[in-house]
Amino acid sequence: MSTSNKSIPVSLPGPGSSRRIKNEKPQQGFKALWRLMRYLSSQRLMLLLILISLLLGTAGTLAGNYLLRPAINNYVLKKDIVGLGQIALVMIGIYIATGIFNMLQYRLTIKVAQKTISNLRNDLFDRMQYLPLQxxxxxxxxxxMSRFTNDMDTVSDALNNSITQLLISSITxxxxxxxxxYISPILSIIALIMIPLMLYLAKLIINKSKSFFVANQAALGNANGYVEEMISGQKVVKVFGHENAAIEQFEQLNQVLREKATKAQFYSGMMMPLMANMSTINYALTTIAGGILVITRGFDLGGLTAFLQYARQFGRPVNEISSQYNSLQAALAGAERIFAVIDTAxxxxxxxxxxxxDPIQGQVTLSHVNFGYVPEKQVLFDIDIDVKPGQKIAFVGETGAGKSTIINLLPRFYPLLSGDILLDKTSIFKLDRNELRKKxxxxxxxxxxxxxxxxxxxRYGRLTATDDEVIAAAKLAAADSFIMQLPQGYKTELTNDGANLSQGQRQLINIARATVANTPVLILDEATSSIDTRTEIAIQEGIxxxxxDKTSFVIAHRLSTIRNADVICLIEKGRIAEFGSHAELLKQKGKYYRLYMGQFD
Structure with a gap:
């Protein structure tokens, strides 16, 4: 039976390999923006309030500026101080109301943005819990981690500022x-002469900078990945004296990141000064043309003043749109990387x-199993084993023979190329995966x-376990004695993956975790490899x-610990080389015999 899933990313040989990074093809920026809008759509009422506040605030700004026309024509030119004072008070009232609406819009936007980011972060984390090990x-x-932090932060910044600012600027x-x-169609035509050129230049810059922002986020993720790897592997780096090599490799990654970031920021940074300069030129031309109209055509001075205010204001939203594009491009690139994970099958x-x-008897059958982490490189060949309920089967063989690979197939961590695995004569691929793993x-x-x-x-092994059951499991795993010597015993807080414990103590806690789970099938993948021989003898009886009464699968380097196994299976290059009890295999004087006797030479 084949259970391969082509939607799952291709894996490297070996369950722990992680050096080849899948080249992700980012989605189009419009699609990423549309998906962000769909996240925002769940807060329709808040969005409506934001839109109303935004419209009122923008209308107030425009109305306040228009009042310059009657203020100059009706009061300044006529030297009417009282009237000028009254219209000034109206303008002040409008601007105060505009400020209130702007503050309300900003506050609501922050609330909506953070709720959206929270939902997006939850979706990303939820999806990662259900992704295959491959x-x-x-x-x-x-x-x-970079997608959770850097990419998520860039999206948050865009929702907090860029998108709202783009809306405000567009409406303005x-x-x-x-x-x-309305004030002057002729001056409007003159003021809009350079707009097509500005839009054309903006389009060129946008198309050029987009690819660099995507590449910048990917390079940032690679650099963060290397830093995380070096932090967790500092002992190995120092033992082999590879500090300088690590620095050189990081400098290379940092150089790539610098180049991508420089290009992205350069092209996007061109937008604002270019637009600002063109707006200034446009404003100067409009001012000259307006002065000519006042002199020659009788155009009112108040109208010219208001128009010039709008002409300057007209360039401001264009500049703001250009300046926010930098943040928006980075956000869309980050959103694409986030959605790439969410979209992974x-x-x-x-x-x-x-x-x-029900109940589980514990019969496990591997029926002609063929497997490869990648289809073109098979690592297991025709593994055919029938383990009776309650039997203990041990896998032995050289490193890389395929022992741990067999163990990783039992919980359905990976799909098979062909064959089947049965639990009590039922294919595990026809059972509910979560229910299977609970057993x-x-x-x-x-x-x-x-x-x-x-x-x-x-207690992580079984969340419903009582304190007494946890302590009993720790005693069975020979972990109770060292736990009681910790500063707060069982209440001692562990951090950084239990860095304050020895490797052997950490493994004993893991054995206690499996003990408290109390399942019908037990798998020990070199569980005592980090435990000294004396401690191993102490816990062997407990194990x-x-x-x-459990079906047990055991992998152990020290063959003395598996002599009492019902069946010993010697794996060699992904195939079953020898199969039988300890005594039977010794009588054969084959590979197991030489492997076993070699441990005592």
Missing amino acids: FYDTHQHGDL LLGTLALML PESETIDSLPMP LSIVFQDTHLFTDTVMENI DRLMQ
Whole structure:
């Protein structure tokens, strides 16, 4: 049976590899903007209030400026101080009301923007919880973190400022144009002469800078990914003295980031000064033309003053649109990277899944399983094993033989090329994936502890476990003695993946976590590899008790710990080389015999 899913990103060979980064093809900026608008649409009432405030604030600004015309014509030229004072008070009232509407619009915009970002961040995190492991095999963790931080921040800035400013500027532009045409169609034509040229230049700059903003965000993600990797791997870097090599490689990534950022900022930065200079030239031409109309055509001085105010104001929204384009381009590039993750296909759901066998007997069958992390490079060949309920099967073999790969297939972490895996004679690919995983307890070789207390880290195996059950599990895993010596015992807070514990202590907590889960199938992937021999002997009896009445899969380098396994399977280059009990394999005097005896030479 084939369960491959072509929608899942192609993985590198090996479950832990993460160096080849998938080249992501970004969406078009318009599509990303449209999707952001869809997120905003869930707050329609707030958006309506923002629009009303925006319209009233813009109308107030335009109206206040228009009052310059009657103020000059009716009061200044006629030297009417009282009338001028009255119209000045009206203008002050309009500007105060405009300020109130602007403050209201700004406050509501911040609220809407942060709610939208919260929803977007939740969607991104939710999707990442359901992505297949192959996705994480092909993406740097730092790059994914960059999407949560840098990319999300650029989108937040755009929602807080850029998009609203673009709306204000657009409405102001239309309102200003309408009033300019009302005051003087002739001067309006003169003032608009340079607009087509300005729009043409803006289009050229936009098309040029867009690709650089996308490349800039990708380069930033790569640099962040490398920094995260170096921070987590500092011990290895220092042990092998690769500090200078790490610095050189980061300088290369930083250089690429600098080049992309420079080009993006340069092209987008050209927009505002270019538009400002052209607006200034346009304003000068309009002023000269207006003066000629006043002298020769009897155009009123108040009308010219108001028109020039609008002409200057007409250039301002154009400049503001150009200046906000920088932020908007970066935001759209960041949004594309965020949506690229959200659009990645999650783990395939089982449609019309069969009911989970109840109770679970624990019979696990690997039927002619063929598997490869990438289809063109197969790593498992015709693995055919039938494990009876309650049996303990051990996998042995050289590093890279495929032992951990077999273990990773049991919880449906990866799809098969062909074959099937059965639990109590039912294909695991026909069962609900989450329900299946609840029946498995796994202790991986690589430990992971969460930022929480020791008690809660163990309870992670079964969230409904009581404190007494957690403590009993810790005692069974021989972890209770060292836990009680911690500053606050089981209430000790662990941070940074349990950095204040030894590797062996961290592994014991992981074993206790699997113990408290109390599932019918137990998987130990070199679970005692980080534990000294003396401690291993102390917990081996506990592990044996834990395995009672459970189907157990064990990988161990120290073969002395698996002598009591019901079945030992020697894997060599992805194939079953030998199969049988410890005694049977020793009698054969084959590869297992040489491997076992070699540990005592």
